Amino acid sequence: MAENKKTCLYDKHVALGALMSPFGGFDMPIQYAGIIEEHNAVRNHVGVFDVSHMGESRITGPDAEKYVNHIFTNNVWDAPTGKIFYGMMLYPDGGTVDDLLVYKLGENDYFLVYNAANIDKDVAWIDEQSTGYDVKLDHQSDYYGQLAVQGPEAEKTLKEVLGIDGSDLTFYTHKELEHDGETIIVSRTGYTGEDGFEIYASHKVIVEMWDKLMAAGVQPCGLGCRDTLRFEAGLPLYGDELSKDISPITATLGMFVKLDKQGGFIGRDACAKQKAEGSPKKLVGLELHDRAIPRHGYDVLDADDNVVGYVTTGYHSITLDKSLAFALVDRPVGTLGNELKVKIRKKVFPATVVKKRFYQAKYKK
Amino acid sequence: MSKIIDGLYYTESHEYVKVDGDYGYVGITDYAQKELGNVVYVDMPDVDDEVAAGEEFGAVESVKAASDLNSPVSGTVVEVNEALEDDPGLVNKDAYGSWIMKVQMSDKSELDNLMDAAAYKAFIGE
Numbered sequence: 001m002a003e004n005k006k007t008c009l010y011d012k013h014v015a016l017g018a019l020m021s022p023f024g025g026f027d028m029p030i031q032y033a034g035i036i037e038e039h040n041a042v043r044n045h046v047g048v049f050d051v052s053h054m055g056e057s058r059i060t061g062p063d064a065e066k067y068v069n070h071i072f073t074n075n076v077w078d079a080p081t082g083k084i085f086y087g088m089m090l091y092p093d094g095g096t097v098d099d100l101l102v103y104k105l106g107e108n109d110y111f112l113v114y115n116a117a118n119i120d121k122d123v124a125w126i127d128e129q130s131t132g133y134d135v136k137l138d139h140q141s142d143y144y145g146q147l148a149v150q151g152p153e154a155e156k157t158l159k160e161v162l163g164i165d166g167s168d169l170t171f172y173t174h175k176e177l178e179h180d181g182e183t184i185i186v187s188r189t190g191y192t193g194e195d196g197f198e199i200y201a202s203h204k205v206i207v208e209m210w211d212k213l214m215a216a217g218v219q220p221c222g223l224g225c226r227d228t229l230r231f232e233a234g235l236p237l238y239g240d241e242l243s244k245d246i247s248p249i250t251a252t253l254g255m256f257v258k259l260d261k262q263g264g265f266i267g268r269d270a271c272a273k274q275k276a277e278g279s280p281k282k283l284v285g286l287e288l289h290d291r292a293i294p295r296h297g298y299d300v301l302d303a304d305d306n307v308v309g310y311v312t313t314g315y316h317s318i319t320l321d322k323s324l325a326f327a328l329v330d331r332p333v334g335t336l337g338n339e340l341k342v343k344i345r346k347k348v349f350p351a352t353v354v355k356k357r358f359y360q361a362k363y364k365k
Numbered sequence: 366m367s368k369i370i371d372g373l374y375y376t377e378s379h380e381y382v383k384v385d386g387d388y389g390y391v392g393i394t395d396y397a398q399k400e401l402g403n404v405v406y407v408d409m410p411d412v413d414d415e416v417a418a419g420e421e422f423g424a425v426e427s428v429k430a431a432s433d434l435n436s437p438v439s440g441t442v443v444e445v446n447e448a449l450e451d452d453p454g455l456v457n458k459d460a461y462g463s464w465i466m467k468v469q470m471s472d473k474s475e476l477d478n479l480m481d482a483a484a485y486k487a488f489i490g491e
Binding site for chain 1: 402403406427428431450453
């Protein structure tokens with residue numbers, strides 16, 4: 001097996017004593033101080049994540065707008081420069097290649113940000129679908145490092161520690177800035193359910209920024225709390241809530257799938273069919289009435305103990321102090337308020353179907 | 366350095382048993398709680414459950430993962446530590462004070478199969 005890749009901040013993580021673990025082909029920090037402490041830092045103050053493992057591609061050329069719309073479920077036609085869209089790339093059968101962000105940098109100029117674990121697959125997909133489109137595809141994952149500064153004090157931290165004014169950005173917008181002789185991208189985005197920013201820059205600049213944030217006492221945060229934070233905010237993780245077998249319609253992310261947009265997109269007809277007929281499975285939230293913790297893969301049962309689905313992600317929520325889960329269940333049992341059960345080791349615990357957004361996100365609209 | 370207490374018996378799966386006559390107090394070691402990180406749930410057996418040496422009797426869970434608990438001894442559960450229901454983090458604060466179950470041992474000779482403090486110290490490489 002090939003050795004895992006390292007981000008430009010790998011040595012910093014090791015020096016900080018982080019617990020390191022493989023994720024998406026990289027050796028990544030899981031935690032520094034502890035998942036709970038880092039989670040609470042982001043909910044209550046501010047924390048910084050090394051997310052340099054994420055993949056990036058830039059798409060330019062006369063057909064760039066047309067091409068991005070062809071491979072992406074959200075509608076980027078006639079979007080204003082500075083806007084960011086969340087959506088998916090789909091296979092023709094509606095299964096998900098990946099979920100991603102699309103930044104509109106300018107006319108026929110787009111920046112795509114996707115999951116580390118899917119970089120090779122996504123690059124191949126983006127290349128293959130471009131036949132017949134006059135576009136230039138520039139895959140930049142090896143160039144960019146990325147930091148996510150997240151939490152209610154993120155704007156203040158950006159200004160005071162990094163000298164970056166983010167006050168003019170609203171949620172899901174970005175700007176390009178000249179910084180230390182290079183162009184960097186700053187966006188008001190994140191994966192935590194809090195206000196926050198993400199910064200894309202060269203490895204050199206990312207390392208300098210990280211050092212400044214550490215010197216200022218900002219809490220370094222690992223992938224452990226990244227997962228607990230995104231889970232509470234109802235955000236999916238590719239591999240758990242989305243996959244080649246789980247369409248965005250099944251994952252109840254239909255609001256990011258613009259079935260009626262001009263020219264359609266790959267996977268459009270399959271999604272339209274699923275939406276019209278009802279996909280056989282549905283992603284729901286579950287709330288247990290006990291502290292027992294539902295984990296990925298545990299069976300979900302109906303009142304008669306028939307297996308009707310499985311847990312995709314589950315935690316004892318740090319912010320809400322409840323045992324919660326996302327579960328993929330048979331559509332008929334997935335209605336809000338329905339009583340189901342989760343099998344945890346030898347015991348069975350009652351669980352109620354609830355909304356997936358367990359935590360009310362606090363974005364700057 | 367993890368804390369290890371003389372006079373306790375230890376398993377390779379990082380449980381300890383503290384013997385008091387025919388009874389044994391079973392918990393996880395200081396080394397185990399450090400490896401797990403923040404303990405957020407302890408799945409305890411019920412009183413009167415029969416447990417067997419080397420077999421699973423519950424689980425201790427961190428934020429990220431569940432780890433099975435294996436009983437060091439055979440016998441009957443006579444008490445569980447109810448304080449852990451409300452505050453599972455006690456295991457992190459004081460692993461040896463925060464026993465999980467009290468077992469009436471059916472075969473004290475099983476203790477001979479467990480490690481003493483010195484052997485456990487060597488086992489975890491500290």
